[in-house]
Amino acid sequence: MIKDNKLLYSVVILVVFFVLAGWTSVFFKLFAIESAVALTVGGLITTSNFLLGMYSLSIANKRSEQMFVAIFFGGMIIRLALLLTAVLISLTVLELKQNSFIFSIFIFYILYLITEILHLIFKRH
Secondary structure (H helix, E strand, C coil): HHHHHHHHHHHHHHHHHHHHHHHHHHCCCCCCCCHHHHHHHHHHHHHEEEHHHHEEEEEEEECHHHHHHHHHHHHHHHHHHHHHHHHHHHHHHHHCCCCHHHHHHHHHHHHHHHHHHHHHHHHHH
């Protein structure tokens, strides 16, 4: 349990570090402010997706194997639909820099996906 919490905290701290590094690079004129906004919005969207995933995993871990699989994959489908909706709304309403936004979503999503897999490995065994 302690190892599991350290993993979750480490990943959240890493994402906060990336966002802060993006805003710091804006201060030093290495990044455009549009890129930092896109990085921040991408981090917020994927973090909320991750938190929903961790919540569904906490519910699913208390159930039988069949219910675990149903809750896990059902939650994944709902999360992917919400992620797609959030990305489309962000791109159209906020008029973000598309390359930076999509790249940040991709990087943060992969990072959180690895964390979820490691969380499952530690929690189930």
